[in-house]
Amino acid sequence: MSKRSNIWLGVAGLVKDSNGRWLVVKKKYSGLKGLWSLPAGFVKQDETVDQAVLREIKEETGVDATLIGLIGVRTGVIREEISDNMLIFLLQADDTAISIQEEELSDARFISEEELLKDPTSSLLIKYLIENPPNKPMNVVKGLNPGDQFQYTTYHFIK
Template sequence: MAKRENVWLAVAGIVISEDGRWLVVKKRYGGLKGKWSFPAGFVEKNETVDEAVKREIMEETGIEVKVEGLIGVRSGVIMEKISDNMLLFLCTPHHTNVVFQESELYDAAFITLDDLQNSPDSSLLIHYCTKLPNLHLLKETPPMNPGNIFNYSAYKLFF
């Protein structure tokens, strides 16, 4: 925990295939152990949030994606000590051949919306997202430079 201190920033990918199936994973650890959840993980110090979600999806499932945009934020406080924040991105897969990371996951698959909505193994976040009538996107702007005084090596906006 020392590396993240008491403010955590994570990303998750809502990856929807051409035929409408959603990419989900079953983790081997943590609060979502054994539950269907979105591929997710923490942002590393050398990446933007959109780069982080592509990396996490690839690491967990072997799926390369195009990030379509930011669709939501999940924010909570754990035991009044840790600010736990997650950015949710809508992504389109380049293929659907799942090869999951067996050391971290029990399973990963593209599953129909109906099956996810009816599964007792789906996480609260999946149940919520699958019931939304549509997903609103904040799209990525082209990379920018807000001025050399800040020394950004990457700078993006989502609007």
């Protein structure tokens, strides 16, 4: 992983299939190694957060998804020196064929909420989101332009 500043911005996707099962992954590294977690990753310098979550899901699992909206923000400080922030989006799976990114993941699959709650390898965030379902997602509004003087190549508002 490349060196990052002390302010991290990541995204995660809660992707559901037509049966309500969640797309979850097991990372091969980090504090989530061996635990079911949401597909996630860092935002790149040339993308918006909503573009980043779609890219990360596709890269990690091969699944295409439709963005529904923003459902939460996970934020924390690591060792009093790194602000670690993650925007969590709700998405609907367009397909359920999974092809995992083997360099990062040991497993990926669609699993029911009931199974995830019982599984001791489900992450804290997975269990928290199941037990505390998000309210109405905030929508991503595209096509806005605050003025050419700002020189945005992409500009989205989440409300």
